[in-house]
Amino acid sequence: ADAVVSVRDLQVEFPTQIGVVRALNGVTFDVPRGRVLGIVGESGSGKSVTARAILRIIERPGRIVNGDILFRPGVERKGGGRATRRNRGRTGTGGPKEAAPEAGATEETGTGTVTKAPAENSRGVVDLTSLDPTGDRIRAIRGQEISMIFQEPMTSLNPVYTVGDQIAEAILLHQTPDRNEANKRAVEMLRRVGMPNPERIAKSYPHQLSGGMRQRAMIAMALSCTPTLLIADEPTTALDVTTEAQILELMRELQDEYGMSIMFITHSMGVVAQLCDEVVVMYLGRVVERAPVDDIFHDPKHPYTVSLLRSIPRIGVNRGTPLEVIKGSVPDPYSTVPGCPFHPRCPSAMKGLCDTVLPVEAPVEGKPDHNVRCHLYPGSTPAEAASASAAA
Numbered sequence: 322a323d324a325v326v327s328v329r330d331l332q333v334e335f336p337t338q339i340g341v342v343r344a345l346n347g348v349t350f351d352v353p354r355g356r357v358l359g360i361v362g363e364s365g366s367g368k369s370v371t372a373r374a375i376l377r378i379i380e381r382p383g384r385i386v387n388g389d390i391l392f393r394p395g396v397e398r399k400g401g402g403r404a405t406r407r408n409r410g411r412t413g414t415g416g417p418k419e420a421a422p423e424a425g426a427t428e429e430t431g432t433g434t435v436t437k438a439p440a441e442n443s444r445g446v447v448d449l450t451s452l453d454p455t456g457d458r459i460r461a462i463r464g465q466e467i468s469m470i471f472q473e474p475m476t477s478l479n480p481v482y483t484v485g486d487q488i489a490e491a492i493l494l495h496q497t498p499d500r501n502e503a504n505k506r507a508v509e510m511l512r513r514v515g516m517p518n519p520e521r522i523a524k525s526y527p528h529q530l531s532g533g534m535r536q537r538a539m540i541a542m543a544l545s546c547t548p549t550l551l552i553a554d555e556p557t558t559a560l561d562v563t564t565e566a567q568i569l570e571l572m573r574e575l576q577d578e579y580g581m582s583i584m585f586i587t588h589s590m591g592v593v594a595q596l597c598d599e600v601v602v603m604y605l606g607r608v609v610e611r612a613p614v615d616d617i618f619h620d621p622k623h624p625y626t627v628s629l630l631r632s633i634p635r636i637g638v639n640r641g642t643p644l645e646v647i648k649g650s651v652p653d654p655y656s657t658v659p660g661c662p663f664h665p666r667c668p669s670a671m672k673g674l675c676d677t678v679l680p681v682e683a684p685v686e687g688k689p690d691h692n693v694r695c696h697l698y699p700g701s702t703p704a705e706a707a708s709a710s711a712a713a
């Protein structure tokens with residue numbers, strides 16, 4: 322399958338005064354081109370760090386210590402056959418076993434023989450980990466190819482321009498050279514993100530809007546850039562359910578219209594169900610399961626995924642605290658949990674195995690695009706006994 326971004330064995334550390342926090346511990350997944358990937362997990366699972374690593378905006382002193390982030394710019398036009406929403410979810414997401422040739426590392430090899438790809442090869446693949454995080458190349462990518470929307474809208478809105486001007490500017494840069502047309506489309510975008518009086522909102526400055534309005538303005542602006550990849554980090558969490566549903570629907574529409582790829586970070590399986598084609602489930606800096614959305618909802622494998630699904634809130638009830646039904650809480654990231662990181666909370670944990678041996682990610686039997694990291698499944702136990710399936 323064609324991936325716009327391939328993350329391979331990504332490790333990110335935050336040195337602190339009381340020790341090193343390994344925020345990402347060998348993360349591997351693909352963002353499929355022209356589709357919506359959901360990254361789901363509790364806070365502290367590494368979702369936001371993953372997004373920030375892709376854009377190379379990890380806060381100091383955090384640093385990428387290993388792995389590749391391969392970015393393939395542009396919208397794929399040649400050859401056809403590209404997955405669309407209408408035949409979504411049926412092609413492979415890639416994985417360690419079918420990694421792109423320029424990805425020298427496979428997950429958890431521990432050999433330290435990572436082969437670095439050249440910064441940009443002949444096919445236009447860029448290893449984002451090899452770029453200077455303050456250099457021109459990554460800045461250009463951030464402005465034009467990968468946009469990010471955050472929970473906090475003031476980080477992307479400019480206080481000295483009206484909301485309409487900012488959106489029109491993005492449209493002029495990315496969609497049309499016609500100023501009148503851009504102004505019209507800006508108002509239309511504001512209407513589509515659910516602004517009650519878009520003509521008036523367009524003439525407002527960010528500080529004149531409420532938090533929810535600013536959030537919608539920022540989403541309108543990010544979508545107007547029609548980037549190759551849009552990364553959204555819980556952008557609708559602060560909004561009411563109706564507005565959230567409206568915005569998710571709009572993102573879906575624009576994704577179809579422009580062939581955009583979206584990586585949507587959320588703690589909500591409800592949001593995943595509404596929006597996503599593929600899903601990556603993260604726990605404590607690792608990917609524990611990844612699969613097409615239908616498999617995640619109808620045939621989940623990892624006990625953590627199962628508990629996330631059980632905790633989907635009913636409409637209007639308990640919104641915002643969906644994860645409390647999972648026994649225990651996320652362990653302190655400073656302490657290293659031996660064995661499976663989920664074992665202290667797992668109802669299926671096996672003594673003598675789960676508390677001592679780290680499971681590896683392996684394809685689910687008969688489903689090459691469904692991967693799980695759990696000793697309940699053959700392939701995930703890296704013991705000599707399981708060598709046949711592990712080496713396959």
Ligand code: SF4
Pocket residue numbers: 623624625661662663664665667668669670671675680694695696697
């Ligand atoms: Fe639970 Fe063991 Fe699977 Fe971890 S490896 S999720 S503890 S069954």
Ligand code: MG
Pocket residue numbers: 364368369
């Ligand atoms: Mg976060």
